[in-house]
Amino acid sequence: MTRTVLVPSSLARESRDKREATRKLGYVARAATIFRADRLVVYPDRSGERRWGGGFVRTVLAYAATPPYLRKEAWERRDELEYVGVLPPLRAVAQTGSGSDDSGSLRQGIVTEVGSDGRVRVNCGLQHPVSLPVPPEMAVEEGERVTIRVSSRRPLRARIVDVPPPGLAVEESELDTTLSRPDAGVRIAASRHGEELTVARLGELAPRVRDGFTVAFGAPERGLPEILGVDPPRIDPRDDTDAVTDGDSRSHTEPDAQTRFDLWLNTVPNQGSDVVRTEEAMFATLACLNLE
The missing domain is CATH 3.40.1280.10 (SPOUT methyltransferase, trefoil knot domain)
Incomplete structure (x- = not known):
């Protein structure tokens, strides 16, 4: 939906x-x-x-x-x-996953540094940027927004997930394009x-x-x-x-x-x-x- x-x-x-x-x-x-x-x-x-x-x-x-x-x-x-x-x-209310494989809350993060070992540093509103591995199917760049699933804060357990960042997305588009x-x-x-x-x-x-x-x-x-x-x-x-389901001609x-x-x-x-x-x-x- x-x-x-x-x-x-x-x-x-x-x-x-x-x-x-x-x-x-x-x-x-x-x-x-x-x-x-x-x-x-x-x-x-x-x-x-x-x-x-x-x-x-x-x-x-x-x-x-x-x-x-x-x-x-x-x-x-x-x-x-x-x-x-x-x-x-x-x-905004935090978005929470369901099920054993998707438990935890989703947060937006911004990639602040891309390493050469398949890991990146991400600012996701915790006390300091965290180092996280990038999923094999993803490619991220510095400054890109990503979605972080945080399953525990103490100790910290978090991972990058390949889903759109949670929250309200603001876009600019033609009206007809959005309606279609x-x-x-x-x-x-x-x-x-x-x-x-x-x-x-x-x-x-x-x-x-x-x-x-x-x-x-x-x-x-x-x-x-x-x-x-x-x-x-x-x-x-x-x-x-x-x-109007049968060719009704009422509409003007x-x-x-x-x-x-x-x-x-x-x-x-x-x-x-x-x-x-x-x-x-x-x-x-x-x-x-x-x-x-």
């Missing part, structure tokens, strides 16, 4: 300064972490960007998603990171123009999203219909892959919108504020999709 969250490069477009933009992005990363998203993908919305564009958004989100014990090693001083001190801590991934699961557009989520509808959706989903969000004052060039009145919230959805998403969903029906910020919509939407 893969959970992917898509946010636009114009995400911080209304922020007054870099500090405010950084804080906003911190809550976006926190929402993704709380609800165990696997990927947080920044898709381009260049016509909607203002001062704080895609490079800034991706850099701050990637920094926020980096475990605190690796940030000094992984990040040099960068202008985009001037106010990272205001980021809320993510405090084999592991995209149910493709959801979060929009106030979508179908209003009800208790009954949530019960129908729960089995579908259990195997994974990809959910896309818009930007402040610039929702998904505007970003995608879709006329909001023509989005038919009834038209998802389950509802724009063709691109129909092929991009399985459904358009409004997870904040009867909202009491004129504006629901992207990070607020993320909390509301992901909380619903997290239910089983």
Whole structure:
């Protein structure tokens, strides 16, 4: 099961300064972490960007998603990171293996030195870098992030494993590319123009999203219909892959919108504020999709 969250490069477009933009992005990363998203993908919305564009958004989100014990090693001083001190801590729960062969917790590490004896030194947040053998099927380079399975700390027992590093992965990609991934699961557009989520509808959706989903969000004052060039009145919230199975011609959805998403969903029906910020919509939407 893969959970992917898509946010636009114009995400911080209304922020007054870099500090405010950084804080906003911190809550976006926190929402993704709380609800165990696997990927947080920044898709381009260049016509909607203002001062704080895609490079800034991706850099701050990637920094926020980096475990605190690796940030000094992984990040040099960068202008985009001037106010990272205001980021809320993510405090991601450690990922734990199961079974006798895979017991122990997974941690991210950074290779600090590659030896000639098939061993490397890795900074993985312990008291000092540790020397570990590289699995025969792997080739690693200095500065590369690797996954460490720690089965004991006293005495230290750890090994490098050939699996993706645990935690939230921050990427930059075209929206259509991410939606077309084999592991995209149910493709959801979060929009106030979508179908209003009800208790009954949530019960129908729960089995579908259990195997994974990809959910896309818009930007402040610039929702998904505007970003995608879709006329909001023509989005038919009834038209998802389950509802139309026999050539039903009810849908008046724009063709691109129909092929991009399985459904358009409004997870904040009867909202009491004129504006629901992207990070607020993320909390509301992901909380619903997290239910089983």
